[in-house]
Amino acid sequence: MRLAAAMSAALLATVIAAPAALGQTCPQTTLADLEDEVMCPVCGTPLGLATEAPQAQREREYIQGLIDDCRSKDEIKQALVAQFGDEVLALPGDQGDDDLGDLLVYLIPALAIALATGGIAFAVVRWRGARPGAPESPAPAGDGARVDADMERYDL
Amino acid sequence: MRRVLAPVPIAVLCAVGALVALLAYGLAQNEPDRGVEEALARGERERAPVLELPRLGGGGSGSLADYRGEVVVLNFWASWCKPCREESPLLERWHRRMTKQGGMVLGVDVLDVTADAQDFIDEYGLSYPMLKDKDGKALESFGVVAYPETFVIDREGRIAAVRRGPVDEPFLNAEVAPLLEGA
Numbered sequence: 001m002r003l004a005a006a007m008s009a010a011l012l013a014t015v016i017a018a019p020a021a022l023g024q025t026c027p028q029t030t031l032a033d034l035e036d037e038v039m040c041p042v043c044g045t046p047l048g049l050a051t052e053a054p055q056a057q058r059e060r061e062y063i064q065g066l067i068d069d070c071r072s073k074d075e076i077k078q079a080l081v082a083q084f085g086d087e088v089l090a091l092p093g094d095q096g097d098d099d100l101g102d103l104l105v106y107l108i109p110a111l112a113i114a115l116a117t118g119g120i121a122f123a124v125v126r127w128r129g130a131r132p133g134a135p136e137s138p139a140p141a142g143d144g145a146r147v148d149a150d151m152e153r154y155d156l
Numbered sequence: 157m158r159r160v161l162a163p164v165p166i167a168v169l170c171a172v173g174a175l176v177a178l179l180a181y182g183l184a185q186n187e188p189d190r191g192v193e194e195a196l197a198r199g200e201r202e203r204a205p206v207l208e209l210p211r212l213g214g215g216g217s218g219s220l221a222d223y224r225g226e227v228v229v230l231n232f233w234a235s236w237c238k239p240c241r242e243e244s245p246l247l248e249r250w251h252r253r254m255t256k257q258g259g260m261v262l263g264v265d266v267l268d269v270t271a272d273a274q275d276f277i278d279e280y281g282l283s284y285p286m287l288k289d290k291d292g293k294a295l296e297s298f299g300v301v302a303y304p305e306t307f308v309i310d311r312e313g314r315i316a317a318v319r320r321g322p323v324d325e326p327f328l329n330a331e332v333a334p335l336l337e338g339a
Contacts, residue, residue, distance in 0.1 A: 041267045041291065041292060042234075042267050042292075054236040054237070054238070055234065055236045055267060057236075058235075058236040058269065058272065059269075062269050062272075083268075083269050083270065083290060084267060084290055084291060085290050085291025085292075085293075086291070087291055088291075122164075
């Protein structure tokens with residue numbers, strides 16, 4: 001009797017816990033999460049930007065089907081690569097075939113921002129130096145006496 | 157003159173020049189290749205680019221060269237492309253007709269989900285061979301920019317005609333039928 005009660009309790013606990021456990025692990029990702037990380041191959045833009053294109057709509061349905069099947073983000077990306085090739089992956093580094101290119105994608109904008117910041121700082125410093133109200137540098141010693149002598153000579 | 161040759165204006169001019177060059181390069185790269193049409197307008201037939209792709213649904217690969225000596229109607233399509241639906245029954249009819257005269261239709265499914273393509277083939281009862289261009293590499297060599305596009309390849313493997321858009325009966329009668337009769 002005790003054994004039967006214990007087994008019933010265990011079964012009940014399993015029945016109650018199973019959907020909760022499933023709810024925690026599935027779905028593992030969302031369409032919105034993936035849309036910025038994969039391309040619409042026909043449109044040549046990230047899927048999130050390709051709103052009305054028929055191929056983009058079909059790709060979304062395909063991804064949603066995989067999400068509903070409880071596939072992880074990486075599994076969905078692998079499935080997309082199998083269908084559309086490596087170029088469906090939008091993030092640098094995802095394709096794994098062009099290390100220098102992946103590095104440059106991050107380095108070039110950083111370098112451009114650094115150069116632009118430096119350029120702006122340089123321009124601001126020069127502009128401040130050229131302002132009419134800016135303090136002038138003091139005249140070299142001896143110039144004042146020479147000016148006074150000249151003034152006296154011309155009786156001004 | 158001294159101010160123009162100063163480092164900052166020179167650097168700005170170089171940067172602007174580089175941006176303009178980059179823009180021009182981007183525009184040139186996006187310009188579709190229309191060499192086939194230009195050759196046809198001159199009365200010449202260009203050799204068809206090499207095309208070797210996996211067969212749709214597996215089973216190894218297939219090549220345009222496999223069909224040398226036959227008239228091939230090479231059709232680029234996708235299941236999500238609405239105009240492709242309009243022309244598919246016509247292509248199937250012509251494939252059946254052509255096989256009796258040394259010709260065939262060869263389909264290339266482009267940037268498509270394989271299961272969708274198979275559903276499409278089943279829906280229209282398409283019996284002609286199909287290749288899969290999953291990443292669109294073949295599109296570049298043929299200068300395909302829209303769907304569907306069809307190239308008529310003569311028995312020597314040269315492009316005899318092209319249709320950017322769905323084919324129709326008059327096009328096939330005018331461009332394919334004479335090649336079949338020339339067997």
